[in-house]
Amino acid sequence: MAARQPKPTSAFVLPSGRTLGYAIYGSSDPSAPTAFYHHGFPxxxxxxxxxxxxxxAQGIRIISVxxxxxxxxxxxPGRTLLDWPADLLALADHLQIAHxxxxxxxxxxxxxxACWHRLPRDRCVGAALVCALYPTSLGCAGMLLQTRALLTLCPWMPTPVGWILDAMLGGTARDLAHPEKLELALADGLKNKPANDRAMLEQEDVRAxxxxxxxxxxISGGLGxxxxxxxxxxxxxxxxEDVKIEPGRVIMWHGGMDQNVPAHMAEKAAALMPGAELRLSPEHAHIxxxxxxADEVTQRLKQMLAP
Structure with missing residues (x-):
């Protein structure tokens, strides 16, 4: 039996004429409770x-945008973090997702x-933040040098950094004739990470x-x-500190061994957002x-989405 693979990408054209790519995972029922998935960087x-x-297993849909x-x-060009919630809401309206x-x-x-902060509570009803990045102003001590360098250089010179990213990874990522090369590149990038991060590539679905x-x-180069x-x-x-949070509506999961986003960033962020629940797992890392x-996160999302 062939291994399951990620879904093909669908496209939605925004009123501005830009396209948003997305795919739907989880339940195939269009009326199922829905959460929008925000992928990592990159x-x-x-x-x-x-x-x-x-x-x-939870009977919910995950729409990855x-x-x-x-x-x-x-x-x-020139987009900001707070431009994103309007795009997401436009897609939700297009897919007729009330909340x-x-x-x-x-x-x-x-x-x-940003979506939780910006969107009305009758539309965005909960947020799950998993090994999430928080403002670098909270301190980057303990963060991997490569991650810290990207977060420092990109604000100053995004175009040259885009060229570098494309030179380092773009050709390998777009080489569909030799897909094993990208797997090897990812494994090489994890060789200095905690053992439990490296082990995740042994799981077929996670690797895929x-x-x-x-x-x-x-796919379009390194500038994005x-x-x-x-x-x-x-x-x-x-x-x-300006983010308003009702108990049980914003939950933060973070690993104590995380080297991409050190746990102290999550702890400081939670302290600034009264009402947010931080679930720190000392034995877990970033990947x-x-x-x-995943089971715990999707279960809590289902509870947030309950009528």
């Missing part, structure tokens, strides 16, 4: 394949949090999700991911946490 919709089984310049989504939750993984966390997410992120880095390394446009906690 990433694309295929990353959400790793949540497909957990979402199906590609940010501008990644996957099938049109690059948007929804948001799920943000790693670099997708700020986008999910990470490969698909990375491949899609570079570089601009994402610009946004993630800059001021978010709102203060965490393994989202998948090891």
């Amino acid at each position: 990433g694309s919709q295929g990353e959400a394949f790793g949540y497909d089984s957990a979402a199906r 590609e940010r501008p310049g990644m996957g099938a989504s049109t690059f948007q 929804f939750a948001v799920l943000g993984i790693s670099g997708g966390g700020p986008y999910a949090l 999700a990470l490969v698909a997410g990375t491949r899609g992120s570079m 991911p570089a601009w994402d880095g610009l946004i993630l390394g800059s001021d978010f446009g709102f203060k965490l 393994d946490l989202p998948y090891m906690k």
Whole structure:
């Protein structure tokens, strides 16, 4: 039997004429409770394949949306973090989704949090932030040098960084004739990570999700991911202490062994957002946490989405 694979990308044309790429995972019922998945940095919709089984088990839909310049989504010059909620709401309206939750993984966390902050409560009813990135102003001590360098350089020189990213990864990601090369590149990139992160590539669905997410992120070159880095390394446009949170509606999962986003960033962010619940797992790192906690995350999303 052939292995399951990430879904093909669908396209939605925004009123501005830009295209948003997305795919639907989990339940096939259009009326099922729905959460919008925000992929990591860099990433694309295929990353959400790793949540497909957990979402199906909970009877919810996960709609994975590609940010501008990644996957099938049109690059948007000069975009900011707070431009994103309007795009997401337009897609929700197009799909006739009355209310929804948001799920943000790693670099997708700020986008999910911006949606929670910006959108009406009768539309966006909950937020799950999993190994999410928080403002770099909270301190980057303990962060991997490569991640810290990207978040520092992208705000100053996104175009050159985009060229570098494309030179480093673009050709490999777009080489569909030799897909094994991207798997090897991802494994090489994890060789200095915690053992539990490295072990995730041994799981077929997780490997397929990470490969698909990375491949899609570079399909149009490195500028889209570089601009994402610009946004993630800059001021978010709102203060965490101004985010209003009802108990049980914003939950943060984070690994104590995370080297991409050190746990102290999540702890400081939680302290600035009274009402947010931080679930710290000392034994987990950055790659393994989202998948090891997929059942728990989707269960909590279902509870948030309950009438």
